[in-house]
Amino acid sequence: MPELSAIVVGAGTSGAILTRRLVDAGVSVTLLEAGGEDTNAAIHDPMRMGELWHSPDDWDYHTIPQEHAGDRRLHLPRGKVLGGSHALNAMIWVRCAPADFDHWAALGNPGWEWNDVLPVYKAIEDFSGGASDVRGADGLLPVTDDYDLAPIQESIIEAGVQEGLEHNPDYNGDHLDGISQQQITMRDGKRVNTWMAYLKPVRDRVDIRTGSHVHSVIVEQGRAVGVRYRQSGADHEARADVIVLSAGALDSPAILLRSGIGPAAHLASLGIDVVLDAAGVGENLHDHLLSPVIFTTTEKPVGPPTPGVSVTQTHLFWRSRPDLEVPDTQPINFSVPMFGDDLEPRAADGFSLMAGIVTPKSRGTLRLSGPGLDDPVLIDLQALADPDDVRALIASVRQCRSIGRQPALADEWGAVEIYPGTDISDDDLEQYVRSTAITYHHQVGTCRMGIDADAVVDPRLRVHGIENLRVVDASIMPRITTGNTNAPAALIGELGARFLLKDAGLLP
Numbered sequence: 001m002p003e004l005s006a007i008v009v010g011a012g013t014s015g016a017i018l019t020r021r022l023v024d025a026g027v028s029v030t031l032l033e034a035g036g037e038d039t040n041a042a043i044h045d046p047m048r049m050g051e052l053w054h055s056p057d058d059w060d061y062h063t064i065p066q067e068h069a070g071d072r073r074l075h076l077p078r079g080k081v082l083g084g085s086h087a088l089n090a091m092i093w094v095r096c097a098p099a100d101f102d103h104w105a106a107l108g109n110p111g112w113e114w115n116d117v118l119p120v121y122k123a124i125e126d127f128s129g130g131a132s133d134v135r136g137a138d139g140l141l142p143v144t145d146d147y148d149l150a151p152i153q154e155s156i157i158e159a160g161v162q163e164g165l166e167h168n169p170d171y172n173g174d175h176l177d178g179i180s181q182q183q184i185t186m187r188d189g190k191r192v193n194t195w196m197a198y199l200k201p202v203r204d205r206v207d208i209r210t211g212s213h214v215h216s217v218i219v220e221q222g223r224a225v226g227v228r229y230r231q232s233g234a235d236h237e238a239r240a241d242v243i244v245l246s247a248g249a250l251d252s253p254a255i256l257l258r259s260g261i262g263p264a265a266h267l268a269s270l271g272i273d274v275v276l277d278a279a280g281v282g283e284n285l286h287d288h289l290l291s292p293v294i295f296t297t298t299e300k301p302v303g304p305p306t307p308g309v310s311v312t313q314t315h316l317f318w319r320s321r322p323d324l325e326v327p328d329t330q331p332i333n334f335s336v337p338m339f340g341d342d343l344e345p346r347a348a349d350g351f352s353l354m355a356g357i358v359t360p361k362s363r364g365t366l367r368l369s370g371p372g373l374d375d376p377v378l379i380d381l382q383a384l385a386d387p388d389d390v391r392a393l394i395a396s397v398r399q400c401r402s403i404g405r406q407p408a409l410a411d412e413w414g415a416v417e418i419y420p421g422t423d424i425s426d427d428d429l430e431q432y433v434r435s436t437a438i439t440y441h442h443q444v445g446t447c448r449m450g451i452d453a454d455a456v457v458d459p460r461l462r463v464h465g466i467e468n469l470r471v472v473d474a475s476i477m478p479r480i481t482t483g484n485t486n487a488p489a490a491l492i493g494e495l496g497a498r499f500l501l502k503d504a505g506l507l508p
């Protein structure tokens, strides 16, 4: 059989896994990555994650002003480097709720039920807690909770239990709910991402072109045959049998739109020739959101961050209403005050319980401002547009405040709330969440998988209406998962590779 060739765009969480699986099956892969090598030391030390924001390894996206969130432009960091956003992220491994995947399948997407997904997750993981019916220990990606908690993080867990939460030692086990130590993709105090675990060891078997910024897909007679990209200031074309976009939830739709695949009226308004009128491209953008609850301490200091130790180590899943099918909130706890861009620093030392919502109903869009690579994308999250999102975020802030008042924090550490602050009552939090909400960094949904007229990819991740073109990354999620999106993006990489290889007759 002649060798199959593929172009993969993006060496992030999904793209690195997909590429490894294609290469293992004998596919000849050209991998185009806009970013460079992961030589920045801050990528490798979990303590230094914050330094990567606004750095050359960050696409440094911003939303348009968010009408329902104080008209602010929210910063959306995304990885622009080998490893993608898994090179910038907090490495927290959350497989999310079985109901998330059963829901995707119920929308008409066979192969995505929890029963299909669980064995794939197990095959990805090398879990420090060992293999079991629900966990894997032979995979390529280390997932560990075998690290020391900072004293403040120990106390946050204790305070959560005093608040009435279950202490859940394995939220990736049979249920999410409760307060837990985070499981992270780290080895020996250093980040491990899917690029490092899957692809770097076999990089000499792949044609990897860094600094290659893909403009668009070349489509001839309804078939994708290649891509146009810019490298070192010059325009290039590359051709292959199959084209796969793994550029993430903000860039895969942008590449499709620049290719003339998207809502016809939008493309025509920018002078882009319409190749396929695909209404769903750039629609259904959604994200999780956080709002900070910040404390300083009077009994003893929290102390500065420690090299090799992440500034976030614990989180919790909680249902703000008992009738919910899955937890709708996931506060994440930091051993530092997280004032961000919106809050005046009020203390040098402290800790933050970041209230968070993980089943948002608000939906936004991604659009182009022009046809060129340098024309900014217009990202509208519609943050907090849906009143249910506001209600849930307020409930989460209230819970975080209450956890801070428990003896393990209030008595032992002398925790004093500095944001929202004692001048804002629990009944008066709407303005606070609207003026402080920030991204949880989990944008998804812009190339939605499905079988309806507006779906962008089919259940095997082939773009509807264009042959030989696939999207394999977080953008294909029909609805966001209940929890951090990196593990689901890894899963999408594995499943996307299997579908492609099976369709090509390279896997039984």
Ligand SMILES: Cc1cc2nc3c(=O)[nH]c(=O)nc-3n(C[C@H](O)[C@H](O)[C@H](O)COP(=O)(O)OP(=O)(O)OC[C@H]3O[C@@H](n4cnc5c(N)ncnc54)[C@H](O)[C@@H]3O)c2cc1C
Binding pocket: 009, 010, 011, 012, 013, 014, 015, 032, 033, 034, 035, 077, 078, 079, 080, 081, 082, 083, 084, 085, 086, 088, 089, 090, 091, 092, 093, 094, 212, 213, 214, 215, 246, 247, 248, 249, 251, 252, 255, 440, 441, 442, 443, 473, 474, 475, 484, 485, 486, 487, 489
């Ligand atoms: C700051 C931050 C913290 C996060 N923390 C966590 C966490 O702790 N746990 C968790 O589960 N999730 C976390 N996430 C989210 C998680 O990292 C993402 O959901 C996941 O990485 C998405 O994977 P992806 O493959 O879809 O995209 P990405 O990993 O973003 O990969 C896309 C790749 O495509 C490249 N690319 C984009 N456009 C082009 C183009 N035109 N041409 C060529 N290459 C291109 C990019 O440079 C990038 O390498 C975080 C994200 C961020 C940014």
